[in-house]
Amino acid sequence: MSSLNVGVLGFGTVGSGVVRILDEHKSKISQITGYDIKVTKVLVRDLTKTRRYEDVDVAVTDNANDVIGDPSISIIVEVMGTIDIAYDYVLKSLRAGKHVVTANKDLIALHGDHLITVARENNCDLFYEASVAGGIPILRTIVNGLASDHLKKVMGIVNGTTNFMLTKMTSEGLSYETALKQAQELGFAESDPTNDVDGIDAARKMVILTRLSFGMNVSLDDVSTTGIRQLTVDEIKLADQLGYTIKLLGIAEEHNGAVDVCVTPTLLPKTHPLSGVHNENNAVFVLGEAAGETMYYGPGAGELPTASSVVSDIITVAKNTKLGTNGNAFSSYVHETNKLADKDCLAKYFVRLKMTDETGTFLKMTQRFTEQKIGFSRILQLPESNEQATVVIITHETSRENLHLALETLKNESGIVVNSHYRVED
Amino acid sequence: MSSLNVGVLGFGTVGSGVVRILDEHKSKISQITGYDIKVTKVLVRDLTKTRRYEDVDVAVTDNANDVIGDPSISIIVEVMGTIDIAYDYVLKSLRAGKHVVTANKDLIALHGDHLITVARENNCDLFYEASVAGGIPILRTIVNGLASDHLKKVMGIVNGTTNFMLTKMTSEGLSYETALKQAQELGFAESDPTNDVDGIDAARKMVILTRLSFGMNVSLDDVSTTGIRQLTVDEIKLADQLGYTIKLLGIAEEHNGAVDVCVTPTLLPKTHPLSGVHNENNAVFVLGEAAGETMYYGPGAGELPTASSVVSDIITVAKNTKLGTNGNAFSSYVHETNKLADKDCLAKYFVRLKMTDETGTFLKMTQRFTEQKIGFSRILQLPESNEQATVVIITHETSRENLHLALETLKNESGIVVNSHYRVED
CATH class of the missing domain: 3.30.360.10 (Dihydrodipicolinate Reductase; domain 2)
Incomplete structure (x- = not known):
């Protein structure tokens, strides 16, 4: 059976979890991919620190080029968790023709768009299942x-x-x-x-x-x-x-x-x-x-759940390698990006107010909401000390714009303090 | 854009849902697959019955060979829901080199093993996502x-x-x-x-x-x-x-x-x-x-959820067609089948008994369980009329074998009736 070598950048909990799962689930993984997949080299920050998973023979280096530049390695796993350095390493890896699997949500949220393009240009896979909701695929x-x-x-x-x-x-x-x-x-x-x-x-x-x-x-x-x-x-x-x-x-x-x-x-x-x-x-x-x-x-996190998602990505890279289908984007569904305007963004809201317990204050509050066409589906008033009352409102569906307008005008009313507003889903 | 034609066997709720989703989600589906995918022919039982989704132009026939034998059709969707006829049609479809997507759990549970083999021999995809838990992938x-x-x-x-x-x-x-x-x-x-x-x-x-x-x-x-x-x-x-x-x-x-x-x-x-x-x-x-x-x-069911799973399978067939990777089994993970013996199958149980309210009956019951090394984690005794009591036991973990032995001996005891026993999971 041919081998597929993996280099891991970062050897914290997730990195050692990847080494461990590839080792412990070796027979299932080789059966479904047709490859003997193993981590051969790991980038660490401190060469003198003891490693968490000692049973597997893995070369350790503190020089990233030793991993990214290793021609025997075809898959790079990035689990360092920073942004700038990770971005640099992932770019270098893709340009060196390596497939990349990362668990780094910050990297993908900020630079995903560009990285996806670079991956496709270099015919490389780029997967990031572990970046959202750890162990859930x-x-x-x-x-x-x-x-x-x-x-x-x-x-x-x-x-x-x-x-x-x-x-x-x-x-x-x-x-x-x-x-x-x-x-x-x-x-x-x-x-x-x-x-x-x-x-x-x-x-x-x-x-x-x-x-x-x-x-x-x-x-x-x-x-x-x-x-x-x-x-x-x-x-x-x-x-x-x-x-x-x-x-x-x-x-x-x-x-x-x-x-x-x-x-x-x-x-x-x-x-x-x-x-x-x-x-x-x-x-x-x-x-x-x-x-x-x-x-x-x-x-959502944890050494083995997150590592398990990383290894599922590695398995997909291996299957693609076997089939000769690397380099297709994780998702090819692309749509023009349009942002919904606040006036079209409809929801119900929970609004918590503090009001002086005075005739007319409740009316003023109701007027400000009514001006923005916001109706109430539930109201709860709790008396408090110092002639203050807490009022909680669940609104009918309204736009984010109208809610914000109502809350702005309420802030200018004497005797009314807006404590908080949260969304309500049914 | 090239076309991929689908033939549907059976035009009940799921079949018409498939026609509808392929039509309504056309632009997303063609973007992610690179194909214009449409249902061109449907097998129905009764040609005179009106169809549920009339907006799309689909040829209707009551002769299965019109669909399976149509050289312009490359994917057959089987949503008839019987076993024997479906088995025959699916076999014929695979042997004619058509990829098959089915929602038929009975067919796959009973004949899946053989169908998977035939699919692979004919370099065809065989998917059945909708057969378990309808809309959940x-x-x-x-x-x-x-x-x-x-x-x-x-x-x-x-x-x-x-x-x-x-x-x-x-x-x-x-x-x-x-x-x-x-x-x-x-x-x-x-x-x-x-x-x-x-x-x-x-x-x-x-x-x-x-x-x-x-x-x-x-x-x-x-x-x-x-x-x-x-x-x-x-x-x-x-x-x-x-x-x-x-x-x-x-x-x-x-x-x-x-x-x-x-x-x-x-x-x-x-x-x-x-x-x-x-x-x-x-x-x-x-x-x-x-x-x-x-x-x-x-x-778990329903026209559109189930049809949605069928269409996800069709999309996978289309992607495989684009990549030239049809004919790989849905799962290549195969393990020798070993059945766990009842003595090794451990669980906790809920046991409900009816006992005459007589000195010694409770002791007899306890002895029968103890003989099988079954301990109790909770007991609830409810007095009933006619000098009868209902006793509910939650056992500690025990084997299925020991539980059945204990229940068998209890059935022979006078004054004790075993009403039911269910499993307990923590």
Whole structure:
């Protein structure tokens, strides 16, 4: 059986997981690909550090050219997790005619478009299944399994850290700060949690999902992004009283050939399949014109789940090599990129206000919404101390533009403070 | 752009859905395949009947040879739903060098092995994504997305009719008979519901899932099958008291290179992702050594979901045609078929007994279980009238052999009646 050699850039948890799976599942993999696939060389940062998976004989180097320039290596796995250096190495690898598999969502979200072009020019495969929702094979499912369908909406819990925190805040009533601390102690959150809690990580994944689901290249700036930093346990309890669970969702939807992508805390009915996704798990919910509602659930991160997706990509490269069909884009579905205007982006919203308990304040508030043609489907008023009341509104469907106009005018009203507004999905 | 003509055998809901999707999603499909794909001829039973999707110009015939023998047709879609005639037509199609896409689970469960061989001999593609879990692209996910992994267990809610009935019995307390009647009125269940309620339909799907997940050819006779006909609302309530939901699951699991496949009512913790799958929806839960727990959820049937899976298969055939790679098996993972012995098939069980309320009966019962080394993790005793008590036991893990031995000896004890036993998954 002929060999296919793999070079790995980066030897953290995912890199060593790749070495391990290729070794442990050798017989299945060689049977389905017809190749003996193994990692022969690994780029590490520190040659003196001990390796996590010592059983397999792998050459180690701290010089990237030793790996990228090795003519016996045909597949490069990039699992370093930075952006600039990874971009440089991946470009060099593709130009050297190597197929590339990467788990790097930041790289693909920011530079995917150019890398896909370079890969095609060099007749190379470029796959990145592990970049979104770790162990869930969601990208390949969208590209192949749902190929026949016209997708209308893709909603995902695509950040495990914030889902873990929200689960703790919901089920144990932990504060944001305590939930964050637990996530940090368990290694789910970085010491600087900005990328997770402000929705940036989720937004990057949504850029990738949008490209494959709708064939459109949106940039990170196009994603309207709100994280969970300002979310309180009070709001979670209010949502619960109204029959909803709050999840941080990435939502990409298409309407008349234009797409809107956002990341926002979202109220979901408790019976919605995404409501039951707990802890650090991820799930992507897809609405197709024909297939209807399908959902894909699993671990969003972790050494072996992520490595398993990387190895599935390697297997696809190997099959393509056997069939002589390398160099076709992961997805050939390309559509002119049109961004849905805020006036056409319709949704229901949860709005939380604080109002002085004075005659006329409620009327003023109602007027501001009515001026923007926003109706209410539910209202909950809770008395508070200091003559202040908390009012929670679930609106009927309205445009993002109208909602923002209403909230802007409300901010100028005395006696009314807008605490927060989140999306509601049914 | 060159054309690819499709002939459809059977023009019920799925057949007309295929015509419709190929027409409505024409531009996306031609972009990703490079072909103008259309249905040009359809086999119907009755030429005088009106067609469901009239907008597309399709020739209709009641002679199968008009379709199979048409040299301008390269892909045959079989959506007739019988076994013998479908088998004959599919064989003829493959031998005539046509690629075949079928939604026929019975055909694939019973004759898949031979058809796969004939397809390969004739350099033809044979795909059957729609045969399991309608609109969920589960087969392709197992074959490609999870290719790198060593799967350990596949558990599925793969019959929508019984899941609908169990949902009604659980949430509304309907009796089995009333739930069945509702399912029949809504068109989910046939007038003779045997295949659904006795688990036969689920068993056929598990044969297909087992082939792709573990590379093993089990026959229907190898699947230990219990349906829901004997399940009572009382049992659902007892399970609920113990924190469980009852679902009809197909379970295929591998242990030391041997596989066990069963269909059985199963108690799942309410927090298990499969517990939240309601109504006629399907879901398949996969446990992989590396990827961990993933789940795939969606509609199990229906015109457009099923047709959407058929069209995804057609798209794969088209891509293969473009690349010149037809004739490779859907899955090339083949493993020697070993059946796990009942003594090695371990699980926890729910056992429901009726016992006369007499000194010594409980001791006798406990002795019979202890003799087979079966321990109890939970016991619930409910007093009833006529000096009879209902006792429910959740056992510790035991082998299927030991459970059956214990139940056999219990049946010979006076004052003890074994009402039912179901599996418990944690």
